Amino acid sequence: MNHRAVAVCTAALVSAVALTGCGGDSGGNGGSSSDASGPITLEYWAWAPGLEQAVALWNEANPDVRVVVKNQAGGDDLVTRVVTAAQAGEAPDLVQAEYQALPTLISNDVLADISDHLEGTGTAEEFSEGLWQQVTLGTDALYAIPQDSGPLMFYYRHDLFEEYGLEVPTTWDEFADTARALRDAAPDRYLTTFSAQDAGLFAGLSQQAGAQWWTTEGESWRVAIDDEPTRRVAEFWGGLVAEDAIHNEPMYTPAWNQALNTGEQIAWVSAVWAPGVLASSAEDTAGQWAVAPLPQWEAGGNATGSWGGSTTAVTNDSDHAEAAAKFAAWINTDPEALATMVREGGIYPAATAAQTGDALAEPPAFFADQPDFYEIAAGVAEGTAPAAWGPNVNVAYSTFNDAFGSAASARSDFGAALAEVQNATVADLERQGFRVAG
Amino acid sequence: MNTPVKTPDSSAAGASAPTAPRTRRVRGARVGGPRSAPYAFLLPAVLLFVAFFALPIGYAVWLSFRKVEVQGLGLGSGGRREVWAGLSNYAGALTDPELLAGALRVLGYGMIVVPTMLGLALLFALMLDADRVAGRRFARLTIFLPYAVPGVIAALLWGFLYLPSVSPLHFALDRLGLPQPDLLGGGALFIALSNIAVWGGTGFNMIVIYTALRAIPPEIYEAARLDGCSQRQIAWRIKIPMVAPSLVLTFFFSVIATLQVFNEPTTLRPLTNNLSTTWSPLMKVYQDAFVRGNIHSAAATAVIIALVTLVLSFGFLRLANSRTRQEESR
Numbered sequence: 001m002n003h004r005a006v007a008v009c010t011a012a013l014v015s016a017v018a019l020t021g022c023g024g025d026s027g028g029n030g031g032s033s034s035d036a037s038g039p040i041t042l043e044y045w046a047w048a049p050g051l052e053q054a055v056a057l058w059n060e061a062n063p064d065v066r067v068v069v070k071n072q073a074g075g076d077d078l079v080t081r082v083v084t085a086a087q088a089g090e091a092p093d094l095v096q097a098e099y100q101a102l103p104t105l106i107s108n109d110v111l112a113d114i115s116d117h118l119e120g121t122g123t124a125e126e127f128s129e130g131l132w133q134q135v136t137l138g139t140d141a142l143y144a145i146p147q148d149s150g151p152l153m154f155y156y157r158h159d160l161f162e163e164y165g166l167e168v169p170t171t172w173d174e175f176a177d178t179a180r181a182l183r184d185a186a187p188d189r190y191l192t193t194f195s196a197q198d199a200g201l202f203a204g205l206s207q208q209a210g211a212q213w214w215t216t217e218g219e220s221w222r223v224a225i226d227d228e229p230t231r232r233v234a235e236f237w238g239g240l241v242a243e244d245a246i247h248n249e250p251m252y253t254p255a256w257n258q259a260l261n262t263g264e265q266i267a268w269v270s271a272v273w274a275p276g277v278l279a280s281s282a283e284d285t286a287g288q289w290a291v292a293p294l295p296q297w298e299a300g301g302n303a304t305g306s307w308g309g310s311t312t313a314v315t316n317d318s319d320h321a322e323a324a325a326k327f328a329a330w331i332n333t334d335p336e337a338l339a340t341m342v343r344e345g346g347i348y349p350a351a352t353a354a355q356t357g358d359a360l361a362e363p364p365a366f367f368a369d370q371p372d373f374y375e376i377a378a379g380v381a382e383g384t385a386p387a388a389w390g391p392n393v394n395v396a397y398s399t400f401n402d403a404f405g406s407a408a409s410a411r412s413d414f415g416a417a418l419a420e421v422q423n424a425t426v427a428d429l430e431r432q433g434f435r436v437a438g
Numbered sequence: 439m440n441t442p443v444k445t446p447d448s449s450a451a452g453a454s455a456p457t458a459p460r461t462r463r464v465r466g467a468r469v470g471g472p473r474s475a476p477y478a479f480l481l482p483a484v485l486l487f488v489a490f491f492a493l494p495i496g497y498a499v500w501l502s503f504r505k506v507e508v509q510g511l512g513l514g515s516g517g518r519r520e521v522w523a524g525l526s527n528y529a530g531a532l533t534d535p536e537l538l539a540g541a542l543r544v545l546g547y548g549m550i551v552v553p554t555m556l557g558l559a560l561l562f563a564l565m566l567d568a569d570r571v572a573g574r575r576f577a578r579l580t581i582f583l584p585y586a587v588p589g590v591i592a593a594l595l596w597g598f599l600y601l602p603s604v605s606p607l608h609f610a611l612d613r614l615g616l617p618q619p620d621l622l623g624g625g626a627l628f629i630a631l632s633n634i635a636v637w638g639g640t641g642f643n644m645i646v647i648y649t650a651l652r653a654i655p656p657e658i659y660e661a662a663r664l665d666g667c668s669q670r671q672i673a674w675r676i677k678i679p680m681v682a683p684s685l686v687l688t689f690f691f692s693v694i695a696t697l698q699v700f701n702e703p704t705t706l707r708p709l710t711n712n713l714s715t716t717w718s719p720l721m722k723v724y725q726d727a728f729v730r731g732n733i734h735s736a737a738a739t740a741v742i743i744a745l746v747t748l749v750l751s752f753g754f755l756r757l758a759n760s761r762t763r764q765e766e767s768r
Contacts, residue, residue: 390729
């Protein structure tokens with residue numbers, strides 16, 4: 001009896017806490033539905049570090065439009081949460097969303113078209129065309145303002161490259177030769193690894209080759225994952241894995257940290273934010289890394305893809321879409337706000353002017369020996385290829401994890417894995433009722 | 439119905455015992471009739487059950503019969519609406535080869551986990567129960583301790599031990615010049631995953647069996663010893679048959695836990711290419727609901743898993759009950 005009583009009491013307590021929790025939450029949204037005459041409050045779900053400091057600047061200058069940041073789970077988890085909240089009509093005014101999540105959010109009718117609110121402000125000119133295309137989806141609408149971007153670059157251990165007499169590769173052919181040469185010179189080391197857990201990196205590499213995974217044709221979607229450019233990328237990396245010229249284990253594991261830290265892997269194809277990761281994953285190697293532009297498919301080219309990067313979007317549930325849109329444009333173009341986010345959060349701003357601004361004059365601490373780090377980055381960012389995202393990126397990504405995971409582990413044909421990703425993505429679109437061309 | 443009546447009587451003072459039922463009835467009437475009192479006591483539990491158990495289950499079943507239909511490009515408002523799906527989600531789930539493959543993987547995993555874990559638990563319980571065991575409390579605590587480690591943490595810890603370049607195990611093997619097995623690939627992966635569950639679950643099951651062992655009256659052992667039974671014979675002929683109900687119970691729990699395996703493979707997944715995102719049926723439900731954004735198909739799969747679990751566990755309980763009844767009637 002006693003035991004059960006305790007259990008019931010506990011359950012009652014827990015549910016009481018849960019109920020008050022819910023009540024508190026819906027109350028928090030009340031501010032945004034108040035009259036437009038008084039000061040309004042905008043709720044902003046985001047996870048980027050340093051954002052709160054930038055928002056504080058806005059709140060100081062705009063007492064009538066207060067923005068409240070609610071820190072949330074990052075990335076895909078937030079997408080799920082926002083979609084669920086929007087179904088209940090409780091979505092916040094503003095959300096941080098990664099580029100590849102935008103079509104999913106738009107197709108769930110979460111994001112508002114803010115093009116009317118920002119007409120004539122010249123916001124579009126602040127960003128590179130490749131990024132702007134990702135927030136308009138190539139239409140006349142505007143669904144978000146780019147915040148940061150992740151152009152891909154080539155990071156390498158300059159001390160070990162020197163030791164083994166390796167040249168920094170400028171083309172992918174040279175990259176493959178470098179990988180093989182290193183295996184010959186030091187059989188216990190690898191140039192890098194192919195990670196089947198990081199679909200975002202593979203997507204970026206495919207963009208560099210010219211891939212457009214999702215495009216629209218009239219009222220239908222066209223999925224071109226298993227297309228020439230991506231197939232070229234998949235076969236290139238699959239070939240290197242098959243001949244054991246590069247490693248096949250995933251990134252972001254304790255083993256991978258160890259490999260970077262001990263020089264078992266001496267290079268990393270990654271985005272501009274890599275110094276932060278290296279500083280925590282390979283802390284013993286500070287000052288031994290250098291950056292170079294991403295190897296090219298055609299000698300002399302300057303193309304790159306993106307890995308990561310976020311936007312600020314306004315939701316349809318917002319009662320103050322115009323104010324929210326103004327804030328979204330301000331935080332991502334105002335020099336002071338961007339400098340704050342660079343300083344506090346280490347982001348790489350999407351706004352072109354900020355990429356060469358004072359905030360990025362100094363190289364990241366981990367790359368202290370390379371004073372022109374951000375100059376190189378700005379040069380690379382200029383050649384960022386446009387990405388084309390669709391409404392089921394998550395399905396393509398999780399299929400990628402499984403299909404390329406088993407292909408990498410078996411060192412088998414990456415082409416078959418790519419076809420699997422294509423088929424699963426098309427099948428999912430069709431099952432949902434999207435019209436699919438081709 | 440006998441016991442509840444007896445309990446208040448015996449707790450009342452001995453002298454007033456005969457009048458106790460009458461006073462009780464009077465007091466009950468004042469509150470609002472003797473028949474409503476039990477329901478009033480039940481109400482909080484029933485409300486909680488309905489709010490946090492029955493309703494969510496009902497909602498999941500409702501979702502499993504619905505689906506979202508997209509129009510054209512599906513962009514902008516009105517692009518998608520929820521419609522009745524009939525049994526199509528169930529048909530989709532049952533014909534999905536990945537769900538069947540996941541079920542088979544979990545079957546293989548369970549064939550390793552359940553016998554190993556229960557065998558070890560029984561062995562440890564018998565050893566602790568044997569006479570002249572030094573450090574019994576310490577041993578009991580040590581074996582039980584892993585159960586107190588949250589599943590995700592345990593999987594992370596073991597993950598470190600499985601990765602060749604950071605594992606002390608591989609380091610030692612390397613130093614000894616022995617081959618280093620790949621614990622996160624092929625058949626070894628099943629053993630690696632099972633190991634985490636066995637490590638975490640043995641202590642709990644051992645305590646359940648051990649408690650049952652302690653409840654066996656010592657006279658039985660005395661009689662057995664007088665008849666010339668050795669310790670091993672006592673264990674085999676008396677202890678194990680006497681704790682059979684506990685073994686049934688622990689088996690029952692273990693089977694349910696196995697069918698719900700999620701934490702260990704999900705935590706180890708980022709470490710290796712060999713664990714797919716849909717390795718176990720529950721991982722597939724999670725993938726469908728929270729990664730692929732298809733809660734309707736996820737709900738259907740979840741209902742199927744719940745039904746299979748229900749049939750398997752209650753089928754087993756009935757089987758076990760009828761066995762005991764047969765043995766009793768013999």
